[in-house]
Amino acid sequence: MHTVVSDVIADVVAPSAAQVDRAGEFPRAAIEALAKAGLLGLTSSVEVGGGGQGLRAAAEVITELATACGSTAMITLMHYSATAALEAHGPAEVRQDIAAGRYLAMLAFSEAGSRSHFWAPLSTAEADGGEIRLDARKSFVTAAGEADGYVWSSRPLSGDGPMTLWLVPRDAAGLTVSGSYDGLGLRANASSPMAAEGVRVPADAMLGTDGDGLDIALATVLPTFLVLNAACSLGVIEALAAKAHEHLAKTNLAHLGQRLADQLPARSSYARIRTRADQTRAFLNDTLAALESGREDAMLRVLQVKAVAAEAAVEIGDEVMRLCGGSALRRDLGIERHFRDALAARVMAPTTEALHDFVGRVSFGLPLLDGGAS
Structure with a gap:
């Protein structure tokens, strides 16, 4: 699967990412390439012709996509989230079309x-x-x-x-x-x-x-949505970290005969970026492990993971922008595009503030939502 995703990214997603961002143009070619490669049907059941893969595989796809194009990753994760509801409650013909890559579903x-x-x-x-x-x-x-x-x-x-x-x-x-x-x-x-x-x-x-829509949303859709949002933020983080590493490794201070990477402040800044990125990946992996094993804290991790990754993405983005200086503002380098994409997750429902409230409610045994919904 990794090779399939990498090929789609290299051939279609990455080459068009800057242009679709600049124009605000739906990445139709990228979505069509994902469909042709069988990736839109990744999480559909094998009974309807899908890939039969779980949330971990979907998270890997979203993370890889987001390193190249946050918009394509977001569209794909929303499709997987809608597919979760349709796999559980949708008509067979629609499920078959999703599995075959003929149907794009959204929330x-x-x-x-x-x-x-x-x-x-x-x-x-x-x-x-x-x-x-x-x-x-x-x-x-x-x-x-x-x-x-x-x-x-x-x-x-x-x-x-x-x-x-x-x-x-x-x-x-x-x-x-x-x-x-x-x-x-x-x-x-x-x-x-x-x-x-x-x-x-x-x-x-x-x-x-x-009347059961909220129960379906909380039990089926929300875990997929929150975990894959975290995966999307992680992909953006990895793209920013890679840009920072490249900048420090290749930028020379000719008057000192050194690279930026040879300077302690720059190295320390990159170390913070790399450590926070690895912490985010570890938290996402722990969330997936909790879900896969049915751990008692699985729902708590699910409610935490989007907020953890979203805030890390914004903080890392800010650090990379400062570390790379004026170069970070150049559109051709892609740093500012990934930084802008990083800002979206914290304000996308459920927002970071809403998720913190959910975590607090769960921690104190309160209903998840006002009005007694749980």
Whole structure:
């Protein structure tokens, strides 16, 4: 698998990364190459023709992708997160299409009214003549208008619980991309608002049962999303660390007859970067090990890992920018692109602040979310 990912990165992802970032252009060629290589179906079950791989393999793919293009990594991790819900509750034909690389799936949780509080949708779902009518204003949907289908949250029809999940196809009448994305980082991930105005889906588009959407999100989607977000931050960290190492090794102080790497302050700065990167990788690996073994602290690690990696990425990015000086501002070197991408994870729902609250709640035996949801 490593060779397959490396080939896709070398042939397609890396050569186009700077251009799609600069233009804010969806990396279609990269996603198509991932699909052709079987990587979009990596986590689909073998029963539907997929790779049957687990979260560790997905994390390895995301980390490698993020070393080259954060946007491509983010799109892929969102696809894996949506696939987790569809593998558990989606229709067989969609699962088969995902496994074959014919279907790109995304999450559509964040909303204009509740922002990063994904557990409190304001979207409505109403039974209407044997169909379901959906109305919503989603605030950020990765690959908006580009994906084939969206795992969509709404208030329940009538069931208990705060939300219900649906599979909404991209060509549903009334579904629109209602704005553009011109972001600081992850500029090519097409994270745009979407609106549903009288979108009608069949009743069997419901994923799971009415009102159980939050339970599905917490048990199935959230672990995948948080772990793979950490993997994405780790990939960005490794890209920044590699750039710093190259700069120190190759930049000469001619008047002293030394490289920057021969200077103690520069070496110490790089040592901090390398150590923090290795700490982040170790925490991610421990989280995966906890999940794989069913360790008692597995959920605590899952709630911690995105915050740990996101904050490390920002701090390392800042250190690399200062260490490399004016060279870091040059777009052709790629340092500033990775630094901008590093900033995204800490404000992506659940934000670092929300995750710290979750960790505190779990630590003190409190309900995970306000309102008693657990």
